[in-house]
Every structure is written in structure tokens, then in C-alpha cells.
Amino acid sequence: MKYLQVSLSITLLFICLAGRAQTYERTVSGIKTKVNTIMVELEFYGPSTIRVVKYPEGKVFSKESLSVIQSPEKVKFSVQQQDDLLMLDSREVKVYLNLINGQISFKNKGKTLLSENENGASFVDFVDAGSKTYSITQSFVLDPEEFIYGLGQQQEGLMSKRGVELTMIQGNTEDYIPFFISNKGYGVFWDNYSPTTFKDTPSNTYFKSDVGDGIDYYFMAGGNADDVITCMRNLTGQAPMYPLWTFGFWQSRERYKSQDELVGVVKKFRELGVPLDGIIQDWQYWGNNYQWNAMDFVNPGFQQPQKMVNDVHELNAHMIISIWNSFGPMTKQYKELDSINALFSFETWPSSGYEAWPPRMDYPSGVRVYDAYNPKARNIYWKYLDKGLFSLGIDGWWIDSSEPDHLNPQPEDFDTETYLGSFRKVRNAFPLMTVGGVAEHQLAETKDKRLFILTRSAFAGQQRYGANLWSGDVVASWEALRNQISAGLNVSLSGLPYWNSDIGGFFLWDFNNPLNNPDYRELHVRWIEFGTFCPMMRSHGEGYPREIYQFGEKGNPTYDAIEKYINLRYSLLPYIYSTSWDVTTNHSSMMRALMMDFASDKNALDIDDEFMFGPSLLINPVTEAMYWKNKSEDKNMGMVEDFSVVKAKEVYLPEGSDWFDFWTGEKFNGGQNVKKEVPLDIIPIYVKEGSILPWGPEVQFATEKSWDTLEIRIYEGADGQFTLYEDENDNYNYESGKYSTISFKWNDNKKMLTIDSRKGYFPGMISNRKFNVKFVSENKGTGIGLSKEYDLVINYSGKKMSFKK
Incomplete structure (x- = not known):
């Protein structure tokens, strides 16, 4: 009799589990399922980019995105179900879907990158100009110590967007892009164009849009901010090159x-x-x-x-x-x-x-x-x-x-x-x-x-x-x-x-x-x-x-x-134009928040008054008055310039590199604050060790002189690399391969400079040229003027060359 009771209990348990089990449909690029009354679709747009779509059961969600131009990719991924948890694994990212409450989590290398709030999706009936639709909300949970960035342009002076509430409607000085990026190495793009509220609190981070037939967002995982931005540009389009002249004054x-x-x-x-x-x-x-x-x-x-x-x-x-x-x-x-x-x-x-x-x-x-x-x-x-x-x-x-x-x-x-x-x-x-x-x-x-x-x-x-x-x-x-x-x-x-x-x-x-x-x-x-x-x-x-x-x-x-x-x-300009090529080719960024290059330095994650310009230059603008005063002896209290005392500004040099003062060549260890004197014509500029900086000729406009003679400044202390890019300066022939690159490499241990063979060709390309090399040290190879003496003078015809210092 006891045996029959146990057997009956096990049978009833299996029946209950079977009743709770959810089914899903595997699609070419993901899965489709229903959780309670909500349809959920997950699609891979790349090994580390996943689109999440949710909409009420019985409705049809069909949208041609205005921003996204990429199509779902045929990504190799596995699907496993364990009890009420469904997992999609592309090897770059794991996506977990709770089949009971609909919660989605994203993990990479065993670490949770982001999770939705339980029951964090909301659909509220809304009539939009006579059409029945919804106001939609999706909320997430961020780590307490996490920093997020992006969301377009605001004028509040904040680097990190933790704790902000934004009413996202485009304005004159406020521009909103519903995309944020985390220092943990992921990004979220909320693909909605209606007025939207973004709000972050310690327990809840959400997008809430006035109009939406469904929730539609993209999760992007990456090892660093550049990887995530690459995913975003793959989704929404590459930045083409500008003409050289646009980078002048x-x-x-x-x-x-x-x-x-x-x-x-x-x-x-x-x-x-x-x-x-x-x-x-x-x-x-x-x-x-x-x-x-x-x-x-x-x-x-x-x-x-x-x-x-x-x-x-x-x-x-x-x-x-x-x-x-x-x-x-x-x-x-x-x-x-x-x-x-x-x-x-x-x-x-x-x-x-x-x-x-x-x-x-x-x-x-x-x-x-x-x-x-x-x-x-x-x-x-x-x-x-x-x-x-x-x-x-x-x-x-x-x-x-x-x-x-x-x-x-x-x-x-x-x-x-x-x-x-x-x-x-x-x-x-x-x-x-x-x-x-x-x-x-x-x-x-x-x-x-x-x-x-x-x-x-x-x-x-x-x-x-x-x-x-x-x-x-x-x-x-x-x-x-x-x-x-x-x-x-x-x-x-x-x-x-x-x-x-x-x-x-x-x-x-x-x-x-x-x-x-x-x-x-x-x-x-x-x-x-x-x-x-x-x-x-x-x-x-x-x-x-x-x-x-x-x-x-x-x-x-x-x-x-x-x-x-x-x-x-x-x-x-040679540095800037080459950096712009890197932006187009490798989805890089020209103005770089410190978290992009120094993500492991906690002190650099929320600095709002300095940045990297390209891969080498640390810029710290002066943002407070120093050289004027009220002339108290004047009965009209007139203001006058006063340059009698040179003021200084404190600058943080990120950990992970040593730094050269651009103006003096003095070298400093990273991970510390230093003071820099800033007369009217000086702002703090520091160059990352291992940098190779090309220096253009004195000109009145960008294309006045060819780059047949360039000064090459080398900042020792670490291995370095720089690729000089050149093309016809306008038109789109570069898209069909009409451009050239020359890679400079510095081996700091061997004190060896290598200039690789030139790659590519374009009409008007310089065949033979001169590189005047200067190894920067204190008061040598510094400031804005060309150097008077050089450590190496190299006549280059396009073939690989190496030189020992």
C-alpha cells in the first residue's frame, strides 16, 4: 500500500512538472516562446548582439527599424532547457530566459553582465492619435558600483549617468540616444522613437516610452567599450570618412x-x-x-x-x-x-x-x-x-x-x-x-x-x-x-x-x-x-x-x-586624419572618455574634465577663470587682465601608463595627480608612453603641402604602434581600396623602430619621402614647433626598414 502511494506521488509530480513546462520554437537566428500572456523573441544579430522583442499574446509585432540596418546573422548557438530556465549560448554570450516570470539575464565568462527586473516588462493600453497601442516599460537591475555612459548629449556636466532621470525629447542643446554602455563591457539600445523616460535608481533602471506596439531592445556584449561601440555601429551603420579639409579650422x-x-x-x-x-x-x-x-x-x-x-x-x-x-x-x-x-x-x-x-x-x-x-x-x-x-x-x-x-x-x-x-x-x-x-x-x-x-x-x-x-x-x-x-x-x-x-x-x-x-x-x-x-x-x-x-x-x-x-x-592633421580612418575602419572613437582606455583604473571611471584625443593624447582643458580680476582702485570697478602670477591646474594621469608632458617632455608615472602651470596659452596635454606621433608641416590650409616630410615623435617607455593613413583627401575611392597605410612600430626593449612596407596605392600617392625622427625627452621634441635637430633622418621609398636607437 505504501509503494502504491509513493508511485502515485511521483506520477502526480511528473504531471505537475509537465504542466509547468514551457515550449519554445527555435528559429534561424534565435527562439520564440510565450511566457504567461507575453510573446518573447530572442534573435542573434551577431555572436555578442541579441535582439529582445516582447509583445502581448494575440498581437502581431512587425517593425522596420529606422536606426538598425543590420539583419539577424546565422550564428552558431545552442539551446538548453533546465526546468523553467531556457539558455541560449553563442560562446560569446549566454542568454537566460525564465519561462515563469519572463526575466532575461545576460552572462559572459561566468559573470552576469545585466539582468532584467522580475516582471520588469509592462504594457499599458494607450490610444495614439486614434490607434490602439501601448505605453511600454522595461526595467533592469544594475550593480551598485557600476558606471554607465552614453544616452546622447545633455548639459548637466555628468560623465556617468547613474542616478539620472531624463525626459528624452529632442531639443536644441539636449539630444537623446536611447543607448547606454557600461564599464562592465556591455551596452543596451532601446529601439523606440517616441518620447521616452530613462531613469536609474539603486534598485531599478528603466526605459519607459509613450508609444510602442512592443518592447524592442538590443543587448551587446564586449570585452571593452570599443567592442560594444563596434556592435552598435554594426547594428546602425559605419561612420564614413570626412574630407581632410573638414579637420582644419x-x-x-x-x-x-x-x-x-x-x-x-x-x-x-x-x-x-x-x-x-x-x-x-x-x-x-x-x-x-x-x-x-x-x-x-x-x-x-x-x-x-x-x-x-x-x-x-x-x-x-x-x-x-x-x-x-x-x-x-x-x-x-x-x-x-x-x-x-x-x-x-x-x-x-x-x-x-x-x-x-x-x-x-x-x-x-x-x-x-x-x-x-x-x-x-x-x-x-x-x-x-x-x-x-x-x-x-x-x-x-x-x-x-x-x-x-x-x-x-x-x-x-x-x-x-x-x-x-x-x-x-x-x-x-x-x-x-x-x-x-x-x-x-x-x-x-x-x-x-x-x-x-x-x-x-x-x-x-x-x-x-x-x-x-x-x-x-x-x-x-x-x-x-x-x-x-x-x-x-x-x-x-x-x-x-x-x-x-x-x-x-x-x-x-x-x-x-x-x-x-x-x-x-x-x-x-x-x-x-x-x-x-x-x-x-x-x-x-x-x-x-x-x-x-x-x-x-x-x-x-x-x-x-x-x-x-x-x-x-x-x-x-596627420594624426587626426589617421585617427579618422581608424574610426571608419575599426569603429574607434576620436574623443575618448578615460573609461575606454583605462577601465581597470577606478579613479578614471567618472572623471568629467579630461579625455583622450585619439590613442595618444590626454587632454585636460582649463575650465575656470584665472587671469582677470576686478580693478578695485578703479571707481567703476573695471575688470583687467592680470598675468603677473602663473596659475596651475591639477591633472589626473591614469594608471596603466606613464606620461610625457607634451610641452616640456618631463615624464610622470601614471595613477597620480600632478599640477601643471597653465598660463593663458597652455593647457595640460600629456602623451601616453609608447606613442608614435606624426607631426605635419606648417600650412595655411589642410592640403597646402604634401606630407612628403613628416616629423615622427617617439615617446619611449613601452612598445608602440601607429598607422599613417593617406588617400585622395576627398571622394569615396577609399571604399574601393584606393588608399595607403604605413605602420610604425617601436620595440621598447630592443630600442628598435620599424617602418613596415607601405600597403595600398592611390593616384597622387607620395612614392619617396622623408621621416625626421625625434625621441622625446625633457625639452627635446616638445611643444608645437618642429624640432631643429633629429635623432634619425629616414629616406623612405615604401619598403620595410628597421633602425636601432
């Missing part, structure tokens, strides 16, 4: 009011012998607000636009021009777009047709944003852009208000119908669509000119369109300057490698008579110094002109400091 102003004024600026730079590669024409070359963004030179100050462009080119400079995403009612574009119902009705800039300040709202401008989601609208946009500007030889685009401007937003504005559904549904992807429309049309027309698009807003995937994000119309202040550093670094950690800011700040509201104000003059110099080490170096602002000669003449400390850093930028 750019001058702009809000705004040049005639073509004579614009061309005159370029001529003045040439007369002064100050290098310049680009000039930018800001808005209203089209005339009044009713002709807003006509993409035509209707303004009487621009009567010969073709001559203007030609004049700039004859001065060996390039020109880009402001275009917007809205049109005035008297433009041809407005009428054609309106005829296909491709104009939105919500309020945008400028709201008044009255151009003086303050605006007269009793004379509304009638300006309306166009439907960039509509392919026919993008065709119309390019048709007029091509005819009115591109045909003149304009070299690139400054797409302003690319978020777009949405003034006094009303709830009903988000019900506005776009080509892809409600504006609410796709709101944050607007910059991706408008920048992509211009890029795709230009590439279809010609591949002789590389894309270059300066844009005020960005979204995931925008790097594939040659887009360079700038930080918007920031108000000039020392705090704003410091905030630019973490803003730019987090953009890079969001997968977008190209970023810049208005050098000097756009608005000068906090300064009286700024060009003669010692506080602002110092701020402008320090911003120039920072901008030297950004992917684009561009001076711009409203109210007061910012050209170098507005700050005095040669011999004036402000003028001399600005000139010094512009020249430094040009000396670094």
Missing part, C-alpha cells in the same frame, strides 16, 4: 550679412597668415522670414552667389551653408510640400514674420516644419537644395533645427499625422530622417565629394550619414565650457564619433562688452584650446563677431594664444 558668425563680408573674412585670414579651411554662412541669406529656408540667395547682399562660392574656393577654403527643416509660406518648397500634405502645423521657429526684436506675434510667420519621414517630401527637399545650393559648389550642409524646433508644445501636436504614423510615435527620429534624406540624395548624385553634415540634433544611426553633431546654442559661461566635455564624450559613447561645440559659446548674455571683457576673452581662449582637440574645430556665435582679429593683433596675449592653437591643430 572653421570660422562662422551669426551671421555674415553679405557675400563681400563672408569672402572678406577668408581674405583677412590669408592676409594674417592664420590657417583656415572653412567658412560658414548662417541663416537669412534667403531674405525675410516669409521666405524662410528658400535655399536661394534672395537677400540683396548675395547678388552673385556663384562668384561668392568661387571666390572662397580660389582662396583655398571651403564653404558650408545653413539649411533648415521648415519653410516660409512664400517659398516654392512650402507650396509643393503643402500640395502633398507634408507640412506640420505645430509652432516652430521663427514664429513671427517680424524680424526685429522683440517679435511681433500679430504678424505670424506661417513657417511650418516639413514631414521628413515622407520619402516624397525628402525628394522635394533635395530638389530645391540641389538646384539652389549644391549646383553652386557648396561643400557641405549645416542642418539647423534638426530636432526640429517645437515651440510651446501642446498635447495635440503629437497627434500630428506623419508618413510613418503619429508624430508622437516617431518624434525622436526626426534628425535621423532629415539628415538621412540629404545624405542619401547627395550620394545618389555624386561620390566625388564626401558627405559633410553639421547638425544640431542626432539619433541612433546618424553616424552613417556623415553627420557631425554640435551641442546647440549654448550660453557662454565657464560652467558651460566644462559641461561640453562630458557632453561630447557621452555622444561618442552613444556610438556617434563626431561632435563639436560653438567655440566661445553661442549666446553672450552673461558678458558686458565681451570682446573687451577680460573674463570673456580668457573664456574664448580656453574654449579654442578645448576645440583644438574636438573632431571639428569651429568658432561661432551671435551678437559679437569671433574672428581672431576681433581680439586684437599679433603680440596681444589673446590673439597669440588663439593663433597658437589653430597652428597646433594643423600640425596634428
